[in-house]
Amino acid sequence: MIYLIGIDIGTTNIKVLLLEAKSGKTVAIENKTYEIEIPEKGYAEYNPEKWYEDCCECLKRILKNTKVNPKDIKAIGLSGQMHGLISLDEAGKPVYPAILHCDTRSERQIIVIKEKIDDSIIREELNNSLYTGFLLPSLCWVYDERPQLYERIRYVMLPKDYINYRLTGNICTDYSDASATLAFDIKSGCWSKNVLNRLNISEGLFPEIKNSYDVVGTITERSAAETGLDMGTAVICGGGDAVMQSLGNGLIDSKYAIINIGTSGQVLFSSSKLIENPELNTNIFCGYQKDNWISMGAIMSAGACYKWVTNLISESDYKAFDEKIAQVPIGSNGLIFLPHLNGERTPYLDPTLRGALIGISLESGKKEIGRAVMEGVSFALMLCYEVCLGLGLDTETFIISGGGSKSTMWTQMFSDIFNKPVKVSEMTEQAAVGAAMCAGVGVGVYSDIQDAVDHIVNISEKTYYPSSIAHEEYMKYYELFKNAYISNKNILREIYNQWYYDARKNREIML
Incomplete structure (x- = not known):
């Protein structure tokens, strides 16, 4: 072998x-x-x-x-x-x-x-x-x-x-x-x-x-x-x-685009021409070879947000927690989560931006907060998708990958918010798979990248289709999500700057 x-x-x-x-x-x-x-x-x-x-x-x-x-x-x-x-x-x-x-x-x-x-x-x-x-x-x-x-x-x-x-x-x-x-x-x-x-x-x-x-x-x-x-x-x-990772999910042309929910999150598109963005609020990188490009909107914290909140509220059984979250209606019973736990790239380009949980009440429990985090990450990636749409990038079907793809509820949420069919990548450790694919092409085991994709990549037959009713409901909260950033960005930045100043001052005193 x-x-x-x-x-x-x-x-x-x-x-x-x-x-x-x-x-x-x-x-x-x-x-x-x-x-x-x-x-x-x-x-x-x-x-x-x-x-x-x-x-x-x-x-x-x-x-x-x-x-x-x-x-x-x-x-x-x-x-x-x-x-x-x-x-x-x-x-x-x-x-x-x-x-x-x-x-x-x-x-x-x-x-x-x-x-x-x-x-x-x-x-x-x-x-x-x-x-x-x-x-x-x-x-x-x-x-x-x-x-x-x-x-x-x-x-x-x-x-x-x-x-x-x-x-x-x-x-x-x-x-x-x-x-x-x-x-x-x-x-x-x-x-x-x-x-x-x-x-x-x-x-x-x-x-x-x-x-x-x-x-x-x-x-x-x-x-x-x-x-x-x-x-x-x-x-x-x-x-x-x-x-x-894109290669490991089969992204080599415009047939699919990818939603990736790892520690950070991305919406990725492949193209055979350079897609210029004068606003520079996406990342545009070369692909696996010269004259091939990947355009993506990226957020700094995606799965990291979910890991943070589940650790905070001591929920280690993700499947069971999904079932609890599914009992909460769209909008998380009035909670909006801004997922900027470590600064943000698309579309804000601000390493000092920090997150927020807005709308907390006495009725806010673990499952409401958990759902708000899922929705906040999804809305942030919807912002990425909207920026890419403005550059002329779109697809008929998204592939979802990363740890977040293991949640059927979250996958359906993305389909409803993006208003697009979503399939789940069946590949594990896609980045390592993509590297192995390149290894095979490099020594002639596969004739080219397409041949490697045909031999290796598997995408689930099951497709998650959007609900027009759910999409309309999500869009109400999506607008609130965007307004929450606009209303709070300055105070969030001031909080960070004040804390950073105090931290440096205290460190100097200790030294």
Whole structure:
């Protein structure tokens, strides 16, 4: 048999998936969870060497438990959390911990970048808004705040690229991750000289760019000993997790669009042409190859909101809690939830925005609050969909994926709110699957991405259809949801700013 491996470097866990190539079936999955490091408020870091150690552990476990001969593994593909900065010195050692996508320390650098780079360059080359946690502003923070460390940097890359480097000794990235750095000219498909020159950053720090199915190199003697893989096994570039997850759900054309409910949430569309957005309130990234694009509206907290509230109210049986929530009518008995627990991207582009639960009364119980959270996340993603509609992006049917797709009630809610049929992805660990698909294409197991999709991706036959009555009822509360943001955005921002000021003052006193 021929096997493929997909590795996904997530925000809080690593997943390694073993796939049998001919049948397209997942044979085994191993994972390792970890906590991101928050040395100060607004920071989000991790030691990239620990990622590699965890990756090695998962690979060894999967080989031991399945007893698959490493020689039968044809290729390995990578997926990883996007945007984060990995900086290495000349010897290939980390200069500073990885600064992750959810890090917000670079607010001041964002202001400076806006002063130095014309709006026209941002719109025409980057095609994305400036936001904390992306590689470029994080690199600027190191430049400003840790100049001695910055002088040691020889290479910058993204999380999955570091694992590729450790496995093969070769440094590169792919178009999807490159386009999510804010240092990349999306139209021209290369690093932006206009941006880097204006910030006095050397283009030489940035790696070669490949398609997601291109070969990076092969497993070295050292990495073979560390992982249990066979020396000489091909390692394929892979891509950013949003793009790999889209592949794992079969999103390669306009037949479907995706609603993803992971820790964060996205509404994603694939296109063969660049969809420009002058407002820059969506993200537009390259797809699995040059001249392929993914447009998406993204919210920072989706499943994270549901996990937060269920932990808070001690509801661990999600299926039973769904049944309780289903007893509550649309509108959550007068509760509106703003799901901005960690800032927001589409459409507000505000890392300081925070959430709110509005309309609480003595009648508000656990199930009302639970439903309000579900509705608030759904409304926030409806806002994303509306922005995409304004760009000319639409679909006949949505595929829902991520942890939220396990809830039949939530899936029906999305169908009713979006007023579209919704199917559920039957794939598990779609980002790792997408990486394995690229691995298969890279070594010729599959002729192209479409062939990989045909072999591997399964979407449920069942379709959730919208109710016109429910849609009309939801739209009443959707308008209230939008007005709740308008009425409260300033006070929410002031609360954050005051708290942030007090937190810094208290920390300085303690020091």
